Amino acid sequence: MSKKKKSHEKLTNPINETAISNDERVSASSQVFLFDKISSNRLLILFAGIIALMLIWIYRGFLFGRYAYMFKDIGSDSYNLIYPQFYHHASYLEKFGDMPKWSFQQGLGQNVHPFWFDPISSLLFLIFKTDSASVMIWMQVIYMFLAGIFFCLYLKSLSIKNYPAIIGGILYTFCGYVIIGGTWTVDKFPLEVLHVALLLYGVEQASLKNRWFILPLGIALVGIHQPFDLYLYGLLLIVYIVVRHAEKGDLKSVSFIKFILILLGLGVLGVGISSFQSWSNLQQMIDSPRVSGDYSYGDKLKQIPILSLANWNEYSTVLLRMFSSDILGDGKSYSGWQNYMEAPIFYCGLLSLILTPLFFTQLEKKQQIIYGALTALVLIIIFFPFFRYAFWLFTGDYYRTISLFIACLLIFYSTRAFNYIYETGKINLIVLATTIVILLVAVNMVVSDGQRIDKSIKSAINIFLVLYGGVLLMVKSSNFRKVAFVLLGFLVIVEILFFTTGSIKRRDAYTKQELLDTSSGFKDATIDAVEYLKKNDSNFYRIEKNYSSGTAIHGSVNDAKIQGYFGTRSYHSFNQLNYVRFLESVKLIRKNDENGSRWLYGVIASPLIQRVCGVKYFLTKDINASYLKNANQDSITTLRDVKIFKVKDTFPLGVTFDSYISEANFDKLDSVSRQAILLQTVAVTSDFQAKLKGFKQVTSANIPDMGITFEVLKSWIDKAKRDTLQITEFKPNLIKGNINLDASKVLFLAIPHDKGWSAMVDGKEATIEKVDAGLMGILLEKGNHKVELAFEPPYVKEGTYVSIISILLWGAGIVFFSRRKKKVIETIEEEKEI
Secondary structure, three states, X not given: OOHHHHHHHXXXXXXXXXXOOHHHHHHOHHHOOHHHHXXXXXXXXXXXXXXXXXXXXXXXXXXXXXXEEEEOOOOOHHHHHHHHHHHHHHXXXXXXXXXXOEEOOOOOOEEOXXXXXXXXXXXXXXXXXXXXXXXXXXXXXXXXXXXXXXXXXXXXXXXXXXXXXXXXXXXXXXXHHHHHHHOOOOOOHXXXXXXXXXXXXXXXXXXXXXXXXXXXXXXXXXXXXXXXXXXXXXXXXXXXXXXXXXXXOOOOOHHHHHHHHHHHHHHHHHHHHOHHHHHHHHHXXXXXXXXXXXXXXXXXXXXXXXXXXXXXXXXXXXXXXXXXXXXXXXXXXXXXXXXXXXXXXXXXXHHHHHHHHHXXXXXXXXXXXXXXXXXXXXXXXXXXXXXXXXXXXXXOOOOOHHHHHHHHHHHHHHHHHHHHHHHHOOOOHHHHHHHHXXXXXXXXXXXXXXXXXXXXXXXXXXXXXXXXXXXXHHOOOOOOHHHHHHHHHHHHHHHHHHHHHHHHHOOOEEEHHHHHOOOOHHHOOHHHHXXXXXXXXXXXXXXXXXXXXXXXXXXXXXXXXXXXXXXXXXXXXXXXXXXXXXHHHOOOOOOXXXXXXXXXXXXXXXXXXXXXXXXXXXXXXXXXXXXXXXXXXXXXXXXXXXXXXXEXXXXXXXXXXXXXXXXXXXXXXXXXXXXXXXXXXXXXXXXXXXXXXXXXEOOOOOOOOOOOOHHHHHHHXXXXXXXXXXXXXXXXXEEEEEEEEOXXXXXXXXXXXXXXXXXXXXXXXXXXXXXXXXXXXXXXXXXXXXXXXXXXXXXXXXXXXXXXXXXXXXXXXXXXXXXXXXXHHHHXXXXXXX
16 A cells, blocks of 8 residues: 555544444444434534534523622622723723733733634634723623534544534533533633633544644634643543543554654644733733742642542532532522532533443443553542642642543543444443433432531432433334434433423522612622812722622722723732732731732721822712721712712822832841831842942831821822822823933832833933832932833733744645645545555
């Protein structure tokens, strides 16, 4: 056989599947459905129609009804985090006509370019603008729809028949991970389900048909979304490829090594395509408190003994949540291990649990060893928590993506088992009966102390298990086989709709009217207060308030992103490291508090630091707010239920100091002295200290015996305000101003130090120094100066160049392999004619 003929064989021959003899196929040929007579394109249209109708039915209340896709219960991040984030991104695009860069509406200011872009969500921002509720529900539906399409295509790549591929695709599309996870953070879980389906499809296409262009695209989308997922999905693909080729028996072959090298190249190409966004994402992760700071669980999790076991509560939760995501309660009544969202979510249809043991009976001995080892690996991760922590590189103790991987494995097993049954009509009745009995015992007998089983869901599970068992029993009879397969598909759809719709309906969702309500929530009187202040004060200032506008069970922290003011609070997975360090330095956050590094409550607890950070106005809903007057604040007005107070004697943006305190001396002070001294001078690093020759060095706060009175406070602030930056232009990414100094001073700016900021003084580049443990300072000489501060997200420009080059290489590769494939086909046609 010629080399070209062998090449063609490689394009068409799949990796060996479950062994099915030709006789077995022939014996079942009379039972072939109409499904198997339709083309691949028509199959895809049919499948797309089925899941589209199911999606519309499940999410009809959100798509066309009265509900918004946000939740007040444990899924409050949908309302407190995602909603403000999307609103802010859309308003940024609308107002500035540019991608998000720096924003003063997150903490004291942060680079908001990382993690903002995704092709689908970005398009939805342009369509729906600040109607974030519509963006969120359409993201959920579109991601699920595309995930189903690609997973069905993936199953077809495995030589799965049309009907089993449809069933497997439905199980994947509506797995518990995407249904429950989507109600928490819609920009994470549904997107992960899409990415995994696309990657698996891409690998199979590369392996079987030399279609290399799909995999880099999938990897690029992963990198754009979350660079850490490249590691997670890399593990998935490594295990998957090794197992699949071990099944074929070519692990030691030259072709396998060549295939791995090609995949590595495609991976690098995919990462390169994503560089315009992924480099920025990665930079923020690396520079976050949880990576570069001392705010991770890593040390604690590494101390867990390798072979230590979890408690029974966790194991029972793992088992029961395979049957239903809600068997232990919903978002409000959940009674299992951890919480409703972060507990294992393994549910992917009861049929997958029933068919998985049958999969092993259909394998040859070698295959049983391979897939038995893979199953053992999964069980090790479940039984021994240390390995789960290691999977996450000791960044957390949750399941999350592990749940998706295990659901994929169950669907992979069960779909191949179903395909064998579908082609042969053969079922091991002993294994089937044993499995049904074990599942019935488990769902009715397994429970842990404190866990409450939902009786209605348990009853439904019992009914479905019995019905599935009965229908599968009918498959043994050739007379009832077609009817059995039709009933099986009907049961799968009914089960999915029953459990999934219940998971959504039982949740405490917001109504669309509640989002528009001006008496509470993000549209409350805070909006009026902010508009009033903007109209009457056009200078730079920050606003603090002692209430949360959000109405979910967890208090909202990101109100500024929706209500349009500059605050000091921020709830984010990767808050600005230098802002966190600043708060830590003045004792407003505990060191090593991982939770505290994500939920930043800003400077609300310190009237002194409020003034350092330029908090000029204070909002309250307290009826009796006399304590604010006693805190040197003037009452301005009341708008509905919000009272506005003006903070007397506060820093504007850009004050100056002619003295400094070293970080070593600053660290020796108590919390009050630390906060007081930052109104009198700047704390500097040893490197910056070396540049401050002629400056006065102080070693402690100058607090009079009488304490910090309003007069003392005013004197400190007035001194710093003698030479102030007069701002002539202000945008989030560009600040211009003039300043006249009678001596060399440090220009202090209450903005977190970030490598994306650059400074020009009188047209020449100036160094932005880190002062006060994390804020910005610029050394200015005596005289009149023009100061310009500009922000550009780090690595975006360089990453864009890499992306352009990678896209060109990707396009060239498509052309090359298309021509090569065309030549192979032409050669084969010529040989046939000869």
